[in-house]
Amino acid sequence: SDRTPNTPILPPAMLGILGGGQLGCMFTVAAKTMGYQVTVLDPDPNAPAARFADEHLCAAFDDQAALEKMAANCAAITTEFENVNANSMKWLAQSTFVSPRGECVEIAQDRIREKTFFRDAGLPTAPFLAIEKASDLEVDLSLYLPGILKTARMGYDGKGQVRVKTKEELLTAWQQLKETACVLEKMMPLKTEVSAIVTRSVSGDCAVFPVSENHHFEGILDVSIVPANVTDAVKTSAAAAAKTVASSLGYVGVLAIEFFVLADDSLVVNEMAPRPHNSGHYTLDATTVSQFQQQVRAMCGLPPGDATLLKPVAMVNLLGDVWPGAGTADCKEPDWSSMMSEPSGFLHLYGKKEARVARKMGHYNLLGSNANDVAAKVAALRDELL
Ligand code: ADP
Ligand code: MG
Structure with a gap:
């Protein structure tokens, strides 16, 4: 049945979210300040979102009793991550409005389906080969080498990826990955990387946030800069591609698309995330509406907010690398005092109890009158931290 709301879901309705990490936490804060109540499902008793939620169901994502409670209590349900059990989302959708749909999340959680979807939608991807069985390797591999072998499922922050130059390295890497389903992707010469985050409403209206320029370090997003230092044509085509993907999926909610920018300023679609994205955290302080407020608006059947x-x-x-005890032995406590003293600097810490290397503990937004200046200041801050 179609559970799409005909009239907006208004405060103080109860909203539900699958996952209570930092994304679920920032969603929860946004929803609470708008007057909604929030139920969070997360198996971690210390989930960051639990500090703000009205109810924390501390159970697995496929726990039937917890799902029943969510279905009974929530007017609408969303997710903070793509590796949630899509069947749980489909089950919830029988009785509650769930956005994005489980079918969209299923595509985003499998790199083979995702890249095939982009290709079918007419968007340029890096040359890729789906590898599900040994015989899939009996093709002309020179089209994809040197390349990156990526597990089709459960990869994030560069995890589950091996760089390979030769067929021999590829075979060894696939064995290391236990011959699980993978994509082999040709290594692209990147000039830079950008992302576009689109919000699509129940009625199909789209608002795209300003395109962000993203710098990664060891496979993890390090710094995002807005406005991006790319041509207007690159920005326009990234925004258009994001809208195309959202519309062709019949997507409702916040959708992030990552792109590679090549030397000739052509764009290659890398991957999508069916949720707010790390590269959109700047919207908490620098745009009229944040990506988390947009997530609330979309799931409640409201039009997207102005994303200027x-x-x-x-x-x-x-x-976590820069936390004493988790990172290098000689690392000093980050200088919260100078970060907090900056009138245009906004510190966000997620309240995670334990710091670990490569774990996202927080972020810092620095605003200014010129993108080059703030980028330089943030780069200096980053070098000081590491
Ligand atoms: P994850 O899900 O871990 O974010 P990505 O596919 O986005 O995986 O890869 C992480 C980063 O690795 C990218 O942002 C990019 O910097 C680099 N990368 C991934 N694929 C390629 C490629 N085909 N060519 C060049 N760099 C790549
Ligand atoms: Mg990525």
């Missing part, structure tokens, strides 16, 4: 940039901004991720 107020000021140039640079965001730097704060990883």
Whole structure:
């Protein structure tokens, strides 16, 4: 049955979210400040979102009793991550409005389906080969080498990826990955990387946030800069591609698309995330509406908010690496005092109890009148931290 709301879901309705990490936490804060109540499902008793939620169901994502409670209590349900059990989402959708749909999440959680979807939608991807069985390797591999072998499922922050130059390295890497389903992707010469985050409403209206320029370090997002230092044509085509993907999926909610920008300024679609994205954290301080407020609006059947940039901004991720005890032995406590003293600097810490290397602990948004200036200041801050 169609559970799409005909009239907006208004406060103080109960909203549900699958996952209570930092994304679920920032969603929860946004929803609470708008007057909604929030139920969070997350098996971690210390889930960051639990500090703000009205109810924390501390159970597995496929726990039937917890799902029944969510279905009974929530007017609408969303997710903070793509590796949630899509069957749970489909089950919930029988009685509650679930956005994005489980079918969209299923595509995003499998790189083979995702890249095939992009290709079928007419969007350029890196040359890729789906590898599900040994005989899939009996093709002209020179089209994909040197390349990156990526597990089709459960990869994030560069995990489940091996760089390979030769057929021999490829075979060894696939064995290391236990011959699980993978994609082999040709290594692209990147000029830079950008992302576009689109919000699509129940009635099909789209708002795209300003395109962000993203710098990665060891496979993890490090710094995002907005406005991106790319041509207007690149920005326009990234935004258009994001809308195309959202519309052809009949998507409702916030959808992030990552792109590679090549030397000739052509765009290659990398991957999508059916949720707010790390590269959109700048929207918490630098746009009229945040990506988490947009997530609330979309799931409640409201039109997307105006996503205008107020000021140039640079965001730097704060990883556990820079926490004493988790990172290098000589690392000192990050200088919260100078970060907090900056009038245009906004510190966000996620309240995670334990710091670990590569774990996302928080981020810092620095606003200014010029993107180059804030980018340089944030780069200096980052070098000081590491
Ligand atoms: P994850 O799900 O871990 O984010 P990605 O596919 O986005 O995986 O890869 C992480 C990063 O690795 C990218 O942002 C990019 O910097 C680099 N990368 C991935 N695929 C390629 C490629 N085909 N060519 C060049 N760099 C790549
Ligand atoms: Mg990525």
